[in-house]
Amino acid sequence: MEEKIKKELKSLLKKCDARLEELEAEYPERKGFMEWLSFSGISRRGFLKWSAIMSATMMLPPVFEQRVARAAEIASRIPVIWLHFAECTGCTESLLRSNNPGVAEIILQYLSLDYHDTVMAPSGESAEKSLKDTMAKYKGKYICICEGSIPTKMDGKFLRVGSKAVTGLEKAKEVTKDAAAVISIGHCASYGGPQASYPNPTGSKSINDALGINSVIIPGCPYNSASLVGTILYFILFGKIPTTKGGRPLFAYGKRIHDTCPRRAHFDAGEFVREWGDEGAKKGFCLYKVGCKGPLTYNNCNIQGWNDDIASPIKAGHGCIGCSEPAFWDRMAPLEKPIEARILPGVESTADHVGWTLIGISAVGMGVHAFYSYFKGKKKGYNKECCSEHEKEE
Amino acid sequence: MAKRTIIDPITRIEGHLRVEVEVEGGKVKEALSSGTLFRGFEIILKGRDPRDAGMFTQRICGVCTHVHYDASIHAVENAIKIVPPKNARIVRNLIKSAQYIMDHIVHFYILHGLDWVDITKVLQADPKKAEDLAFSVGSTYNAGRARFAEVKKKVENLVKSGQLGPFANGYWGHGAYKVPPEAVLLIVSHYLDALEVQRYGGQIMAILGGKEPHTQGLVVGGVTCVKDLLDPKRIGDILFRFRKLKEFVDTAYLPDLLLAGQVYKEYGLQNVGAGHKNYLSYGDFRLSDDTDRSNLFFPAGVILNGDLSKVHKFDPEKITEHVKHSWYKYSDETKGIHPKDGVTEPNYTGLNDDGSCKENDKYSWVKAPRYDNKPMEVGPLSRVLIAYASGNKEVKALVDYALKTLNAPASALFGTLGRTAARCIETKWLADTAEKWVGELVANLKVNEETFTKYSMPKEAMGYGLIEAPRGGLGHWVSIENYKIKNYQCIVPSTWNFSPKDALGQRGPCEQSLIGNPCVNKDQPLEVLRTVHSFDPCLACAIHIVRR
Amino acid sequence: MSEFKRVYRMNGLLRFNHWAMFVAFIACAVTGFYIAHPFLVFETGEVIDSYVMGYVRLIHYLGAIVLDVILIIWIYLFFFGRHPYFKFIFPLRERGKEALQMLKHYFTLDMKDRPESDEDRMDALNAWGIFLFIIVFKALMLITGFAMLSPQINAENTAIPGGQYVFYYTGQIAYIIFGNLVNIRIAHHLIAWLMIFFVIIHIYIEIWREVFWKEGDISIVFSGHKFLKKK
Structure with missing residues (x-):
C-alpha cells in the first residue's frame, strides 16, 4: 500500500515538474518577481512560508511547497484577462481585500493582469487595445477570469460593452475562445447570481450555461480569494484541477460549512440562538434556528476565513446564507429562517404546513x-x- | 453633428459606463453618459420576505457593498416603526465609517490617482529629493529614501520587463499630467501602501459584519455580532485598525491630496467640471436613537446654484424620476414620478448603427432623478459643502485648512478638484470621529448589552431608508403587503450623478460637468476621465433600477 | 351464528418486522422533528454538559438503520423470496380491479363489494399500501438521508470498508431525482409527513375493520391470526 502511494506520488511529482518546466519555457521570464515581493514587505522566507500555507490550503503534501513557490513565479508571467459582465464588482473587491496569504494579492496584482476594468490605467479604445493585444500575443495561453453573469434575453442587449457596443455574450465568446483556461468566479458567473433569481427579468445565465463551455467555477458571493489563488496555482502545477461534480475545486468546496463550523459543538449540544441578540447569541450558540444554511452549503469559510482569516459570517453571529450553492437566493429564502420555512413553489406554503394540512x-x-x-x-x-x-x- | 468620441468601457470604476463627448477646440461641447447594463433587481424583490431585501440589494453593488444593506434595513425598520438599540446604532455607524474610509482611500489611490499622476515619471525622480518633499509636506507614511529607491527600482523593472499588466496602454506622457516626478514617486509609493492599508477597513467591517465585501451582520432590529462586541480582543482589533487608517489618512492621504491640489490649483480656480452646482445630501450617521433623523453626523440639506449662504431644508417628497431619455416606459414621459408610486417597463430602443447613443432618443439604463425638478449632485462634495455651509465646526476647520494650504477661495471647491478634495476632507473627519464612537460603544456595553429590538412584522406597511453612501445619497423605498414585499425601489448616488437628460432637457450632473471640460487630445480623453472619475461612478448601483 | 375460520396471516418474522418498524418509525419521526425544529434549548453554557442534538441524531440514525435494513431485506425477498407474498405486494394491473373493489367497499360498506380473501392472501389494496410504505417511501427516505449524510462520511469514520462510496453513490441517486441538497432536505421532510399521514390512515382502517368486519383484524399483528367468516 505504502509502496503504491510512494510510486504514485513520484509519478505525480514528475508530471508536475515536467509541466512547470514546460510552462517556464512557454512564458517569457518576468524579472524582478522576488523584488516585488521584498518591496511589498515579503521576504524570501516569508514567501516560502506562504507557499507552505498555500500547499496546505490546496491539501497537498509538504513536498509540493517548493513547486508551489515555482508555480507562483510562473503565475506572475501568465497573462490574465479579467472580464466583467452583469455583476457588482464585489469579486474584484474581494481580491483587493485578500491579505492572508499576503502574497496572493501581490501575485494577483502582478499576475500580469493585462485586462481588468477596475484596476487598469487606460479607458475606452486604449483599454480595448490592451485586450486585443493580449489576445493576439498570447493566443491560447492566457487565463480568462469571468466575473458576472451574461444576460441572454433581448439578444443579450441588456449588457453592451465597448465602443462598438458588442453584447456581453459576444465579448465572452470572443475572449474565451482562445483562452488556455477559463475560470468563472463568484456566484453570478458560476450560477447566474441574484439577477438570475426568480423571475429572472434579464434572462441571466452563468458563463458555462451561456457559452456552453466547461470552466472551473469558484462560487460564493463573493468568492474567497484564497480559493482563486489556490485554483490558479493548482492549474499551473497540474494543468487540471480536481473538482466536485458541479465543477467546483475540490480543495475548497469539498466540505460543508456545517461540518467545519466553529459553533458545531453547540449544535450537537442542542444549544441554539433563538433570537438575535439573546443570551445564546452572546455565548456564541448555534445559529441553526435563525436560518443558518451551513448544513446545505459547501464552502471553506470556516477553514480559510474572510479578510485575513479574521472573521466569517458565522463568527459574526449571522448564519450562513448558502452563497456558494446554485440558486440560493430562491432555494434558501427566507434567509433568516431555517430551511423548513421555505415557501415551496406550487403550493405556496411550507413543508410543515403541507404536512399539517395532510x-x-x-x-x-x-x-x-x-x-x-x-x-x-x-x-x-x-x-x-x-x-x-x-x-x-x- | 461633430463626430463623437466614445469612451467605453470607462475603466477604474464600478460597473459598465459609457461616456460620449463631442469635442470642439479642445473643449467638450456636448456630453452623454449611458449605463450599459440592466439587471432588474426590483422585479426580483417582489414577493420576497422584507428581511431578505437587505441581502439582495447589497448585491446591487460590491464596492459600496455595505450601504445598500444598511439602507434596506433602515427602510424596513422605518416601515415597521422600530429603532435599533444604541449598541446596534453605533456598530452600524462604525461599519459604515470603516467603509467610507476604505472606499475613499481606494478611490483616490487606485481608481482616481492614475488620472492625476503619470506613473512613468517615477523614472526621473530622485529618491533623496522625494524624501525631502515628503517631510516638508508631512506626507510621512512609510516615507524614506530607501523606500522610495525601492519603489523606483520596482517601477523601472516593470517598465523594462515590457509586461506592464494593468498599466499597459495608459495615457502616459499626456500633457495634462503636471505632477513633478518626486511627488509622483511619493504618491506611487503610497499607492502601494494604500493597497495594504485599505484592508484594515475591510477587516473592521468583517469583524463586525462577518465578511467584506457583502457584510452579513445586520438584521432588521439590530446587529448580530454581539459575541464579538463582548470580546475585548475584538474591540481592540477594531480600535487598532481604526488607528492605522487614521494614521494613513493623516500622514499620507491628506498631504498627498494637498500636494496634488497645489499642482492642479487652476482646476479649482477655473471651476472645471463644476456642473449645475446644485448639491443634495440626505444626511446620515445617526447620533441619537430616535426615528425622526434629526440628530445626524452628516447634516441633511440642499444647496442651489452654488449659493453657500443658504442651506435649504431637504424634503424627500420632492424627489421624482424621469425616463424621457432612459430605456423605460411611462404613460406620460414629460413628467417625473415619485419613487413611491413609480411605474416602469424596460423599453430598449437600441443604439445608432455605428454603435453610438441616440442623442435625442433614449440612451441609458439609468433613470433621471430630479429634486424639485432640478438635477442634483450628490456625494462627498455635497456633504462637505452642506456641512460647511450649515456651520459645522469640524468641517469648517478642515475645509479652511485645505483652502489655506492651497491658497484658494471657497468657490474653488466647486468642480472636479473640489470633489476629490471633499472626499479626503470627509475621510479625515470620519477617521477622527470613529475612535470616539468605539469608546462610546464600549462605555455603553458596560451598562447595556442589548443589540436587538424585538418586533412583529406588520401585515401592511410602508417605509423608506435614506442614508448617505460614500458616493452620495442613497434611498430605498419599501412597501409591504401580506408580510411580503409589494414594491421596492432604490435611488442610488450614481443614478443622481450619471442620470441622462430629463423631460425638461436638463443634462445630468455628470454630463453638465463635462461641458466646457478641456480635452486636448481626442484619442486620449484624460481630462474627461478625471471629471468622470471624480464622481466615483458606481454604475452597477445606478442601473439595477426597474420599478413596477 | 355465523361460523368463523381461523386463518394465519402473519408469521413471527413479519410480526417482528411490523413492531420493529413501529418502534423505529416513531423514533425517527420524533427525532426528525426535533432536528427540523429544535424546541428544547439548553443554556448550560458548557457544551460538555449536554449533548442533546447529538443523542437525538444518534437515535434518528439508529432508527434509520433499522428501517433501512428492513427495506433491504424486503427488496432482497422481493427478488429472491420464495413466498408468493413478497411478489404479491408489487402493484400489477391485473389486481387493480381487486384493489378498486376494496376501495369501493370502504365507501359502500357493502359486503358484496368486498373482494374475496383467503388464508394466505391479504387484499390487493393492503398489499399495495405495504409496497408504497415499505419500498417506495422508505427507499426515498434512504437515498435522501444518505445524500444528506454522505458529506460527513469518509474512509475514517465508516464501519464498513468502502462505506463512504455506498453513501456517496446512493446519495447521488437522490441528486438525480431531486436536483440539489435543498430539495433533498425538503423532500426528506415532506416524505416524512406523507409517511405519518399513511400511518394514521393505516391505524384508522385497522380499527374500522375491527369494528365493522368483526373479524379480529387487529389481532393479526399480535397473534398472526384472524377469523374469516365462513360463507
Whole structure:
C-alpha cells in the first residue's frame, strides 16, 4: 500500500515538474518577481512560508511547497484577462481585500493582469487595445477570469460593452475562445447570481450555461480569494484541477460549512440562538434556528476565513446564507429562517404546513368516514344484515 | 453633428459606463453618459420576505457593498416603526465609517490617482529629493529614501520587463499630467501602501459584519455580532485598525491630496467640471436613537446654484424620476414620478448603427432623478459643502485648512478638484470621529448589552431608508403587503450623478460637468476621465433600477 | 351464528418486522422533528454538559438503520423470496380491479363489494399500501438521508470498508431525482409527513375493520391470526 502511494506520488511529482518546466519555457521570464515581493514587505522566507500555507490550503503534501513557490513565479508571467459582465464588482473587491496569504494579492496584482476594468490605467479604445493585444500575443495561453453573469434575453442587449457596443455574450465568446483556461468566479458567473433569481427579468445565465463551455467555477458571493489563488496555482502545477461534480475545486468546496463550523459543538449540544441578540447569541450558540444554511452549503469559510482569516459570517453571529450553492437566493429564502420555512413553489406554503394540512385532511376524512359508516351501517342494518345474510345462506 | 468620441468601457470604476463627448477646440461641447447594463433587481424583490431585501440589494453593488444593506434595513425598520438599540446604532455607524474610509482611500489611490499622476515619471525622480518633499509636506507614511529607491527600482523593472499588466496602454506622457516626478514617486509609493492599508477597513467591517465585501451582520432590529462586541480582543482589533487608517489618512492621504491640489490649483480656480452646482445630501450617521433623523453626523440639506449662504431644508417628497431619455416606459414621459408610486417597463430602443447613443432618443439604463425638478449632485462634495455651509465646526476647520494650504477661495471647491478634495476632507473627519464612537460603544456595553429590538412584522406597511453612501445619497423605498414585499425601489448616488437628460432637457450632473471640460487630445480623453472619475461612478448601483 | 375460520396471516418474522418498524418509525419521526425544529434549548453554557442534538441524531440514525435494513431485506425477498407474498405486494394491473373493489367497499360498506380473501392472501389494496410504505417511501427516505449524510462520511469514520462510496453513490441517486441538497432536505421532510399521514390512515382502517368486519383484524399483528367468516 505504502509502496503504491510512494510510486504514485513520484509519478505525480514528475508530471508536475515536467509541466512547470514546460510552462517556464512557454512564458517569457518576468524579472524582478522576488523584488516585488521584498518591496511589498515579503521576504524570501516569508514567501516560502506562504507557499507552505498555500500547499496546505490546496491539501497537498509538504513536498509540493517548493513547486508551489515555482508555480507562483510562473503565475506572475501568465497573462490574465479579467472580464466583467452583469455583476457588482464585489469579486474584484474581494481580491483587493485578500491579505492572508499576503502574497496572493501581490501575485494577483502582478499576475500580469493585462485586462481588468477596475484596476487598469487606460479607458475606452486604449483599454480595448490592451485586450486585443493580449489576445493576439498570447493566443491560447492566457487565463480568462469571468466575473458576472451574461444576460441572454433581448439578444443579450441588456449588457453592451465597448465602443462598438458588442453584447456581453459576444465579448465572452470572443475572449474565451482562445483562452488556455477559463475560470468563472463568484456566484453570478458560476450560477447566474441574484439577477438570475426568480423571475429572472434579464434572462441571466452563468458563463458555462451561456457559452456552453466547461470552466472551473469558484462560487460564493463573493468568492474567497484564497480559493482563486489556490485554483490558479493548482492549474499551473497540474494543468487540471480536481473538482466536485458541479465543477467546483475540490480543495475548497469539498466540505460543508456545517461540518467545519466553529459553533458545531453547540449544535450537537442542542444549544441554539433563538433570537438575535439573546443570551445564546452572546455565548456564541448555534445559529441553526435563525436560518443558518451551513448544513446545505459547501464552502471553506470556516477553514480559510474572510479578510485575513479574521472573521466569517458565522463568527459574526449571522448564519450562513448558502452563497456558494446554485440558486440560493430562491432555494434558501427566507434567509433568516431555517430551511423548513421555505415557501415551496406550487403550493405556496411550507413543508410543515403541507404536512399539517395532510393530517387535517386525514382527520376530517376519517371522522366523516366513521360517522358515515356508523349511520349508513345502522340504516342498512349493516351487522344484522350481513349476519342474517349468512344465516339465510345456511 | 461633430463626430463623437466614445469612451467605453470607462475603466477604474464600478460597473459598465459609457461616456460620449463631442469635442470642439479642445473643449467638450456636448456630453452623454449611458449605463450599459440592466439587471432588474426590483422585479426580483417582489414577493420576497422584507428581511431578505437587505441581502439582495447589497448585491446591487460590491464596492459600496455595505450601504445598500444598511439602507434596506433602515427602510424596513422605518416601515415597521422600530429603532435599533444604541449598541446596534453605533456598530452600524462604525461599519459604515470603516467603509467610507476604505472606499475613499481606494478611490483616490487606485481608481482616481492614475488620472492625476503619470506613473512613468517615477523614472526621473530622485529618491533623496522625494524624501525631502515628503517631510516638508508631512506626507510621512512609510516615507524614506530607501523606500522610495525601492519603489523606483520596482517601477523601472516593470517598465523594462515590457509586461506592464494593468498599466499597459495608459495615457502616459499626456500633457495634462503636471505632477513633478518626486511627488509622483511619493504618491506611487503610497499607492502601494494604500493597497495594504485599505484592508484594515475591510477587516473592521468583517469583524463586525462577518465578511467584506457583502457584510452579513445586520438584521432588521439590530446587529448580530454581539459575541464579538463582548470580546475585548475584538474591540481592540477594531480600535487598532481604526488607528492605522487614521494614521494613513493623516500622514499620507491628506498631504498627498494637498500636494496634488497645489499642482492642479487652476482646476479649482477655473471651476472645471463644476456642473449645475446644485448639491443634495440626505444626511446620515445617526447620533441619537430616535426615528425622526434629526440628530445626524452628516447634516441633511440642499444647496442651489452654488449659493453657500443658504442651506435649504431637504424634503424627500420632492424627489421624482424621469425616463424621457432612459430605456423605460411611462404613460406620460414629460413628467417625473415619485419613487413611491413609480411605474416602469424596460423599453430598449437600441443604439445608432455605428454603435453610438441616440442623442435625442433614449440612451441609458439609468433613470433621471430630479429634486424639485432640478438635477442634483450628490456625494462627498455635497456633504462637505452642506456641512460647511450649515456651520459645522469640524468641517469648517478642515475645509479652511485645505483652502489655506492651497491658497484658494471657497468657490474653488466647486468642480472636479473640489470633489476629490471633499472626499479626503470627509475621510479625515470620519477617521477622527470613529475612535470616539468605539469608546462610546464600549462605555455603553458596560451598562447595556442589548443589540436587538424585538418586533412583529406588520401585515401592511410602508417605509423608506435614506442614508448617505460614500458616493452620495442613497434611498430605498419599501412597501409591504401580506408580510411580503409589494414594491421596492432604490435611488442610488450614481443614478443622481450619471442620470441622462430629463423631460425638461436638463443634462445630468455628470454630463453638465463635462461641458466646457478641456480635452486636448481626442484619442486620449484624460481630462474627461478625471471629471468622470471624480464622481466615483458606481454604475452597477445606478442601473439595477426597474420599478413596477 | 355465523361460523368463523381461523386463518394465519402473519408469521413471527413479519410480526417482528411490523413492531420493529413501529418502534423505529416513531423514533425517527420524533427525532426528525426535533432536528427540523429544535424546541428544547439548553443554556448550560458548557457544551460538555449536554449533548442533546447529538443523542437525538444518534437515535434518528439508529432508527434509520433499522428501517433501512428492513427495506433491504424486503427488496432482497422481493427478488429472491420464495413466498408468493413478497411478489404479491408489487402493484400489477391485473389486481387493480381487486384493489378498486376494496376501495369501493370502504365507501359502500357493502359486503358484496368486498373482494374475496383467503388464508394466505391479504387484499390487493393492503398489499399495495405495504409496497408504497415499505419500498417506495422508505427507499426515498434512504437515498435522501444518505445524500444528506454522505458529506460527513469518509474512509475514517465508516464501519464498513468502502462505506463512504455506498453513501456517496446512493446519495447521488437522490441528486438525480431531486436536483440539489435543498430539495433533498425538503423532500426528506415532506416524505416524512406523507409517511405519518399513511400511518394514521393505516391505524384508522385497522380499527374500522375491527369494528365493522368483526373479524379480529387487529389481532393479526399480535397473534398472526384472524377469523374469516365462513360463507
